Amino acid sequence: MAYGFCLGVSLLLSVWSAAKCSGIPEGALHMECRDRYFMIAVDLSFTGDEPLFEAVDGMGVYAITRWYAAQCGYSVRLLPLLGHVELRASYFSCHTDNKDDEVFLFNFNLTDS
Numbered sequence: 657m658a659y660g661f662c663l664g665v666s667l668l669l670s671v672w673s674a675a676k677c678s679g680i681p682e683g684a685l686h687m688e689c690r691d692r693y694f695m696i697a698v699d700l701s702f703t704g705d706e707p708l709f710e711a712v713d714g715m716g717v718y719a720i721t722r723w724y725a726a727q728c729g730y731s732v733r734l735l736p737l738l739g740h741v742e743l744r745a746s747y748f749s750c751h752t753d754n755k756d757d758e759v760f761l762f763n764f765n766l767t768d769s
Contacts, residue, residue, distance in 0.1 A: 686740075694762055697742045700734075704768035707734075707741045711751040712763040718751065 684702040688695045698707065709720040709732055720730050720743070729749030733742045745752065745762055753761035 693744045693746050694760070695742060695744050696764065697740045698766060700736065700739050700741060703741055703766060706768065708767050709743045710765040710767070711745075711749075712765055713751040713753075717765065 681699075681702060684699040686697040700707075709730075711718045711720055711728070711730070718724060718728075720728075720732055722732075725731055728751070729746035731744045733744075735742060743764065745764075747760045748754070751763070753763075755761070
């Protein structure tokens with residue numbers, strides 16, 4: 657299950673990144689599939705001091721604020737000592753495309769304020 661998930665997310669994000677971003681520096685983005693969640697860590701030198709994650713689905717774009725994160729199965733942590741911001745998304749979070757509990761597709765935007 658995890659392999660299918662990682663492959664699906666990697667393909668989705670690689671296509672999405674190529675189409676929407678001006679370029680992500682090597683080493684600025686780290687993604688991992690964990691037992692219960694998907695994790696993205698982004699270097700603060702790339703995002704700026706006030707990064708904002710947004711969840712995207714077919715109905716719209718949703719800013720992941722503290723309140724929205726608590727309601728929808730996300731957590732966002734700013735870790736200045738480590739120099740990155742981290743988004744964790746439960747496999748059953750809002751706006752996750754779940755394919756028979758085998759493949760989970762996420763679509764996120766990251767902006768700097």
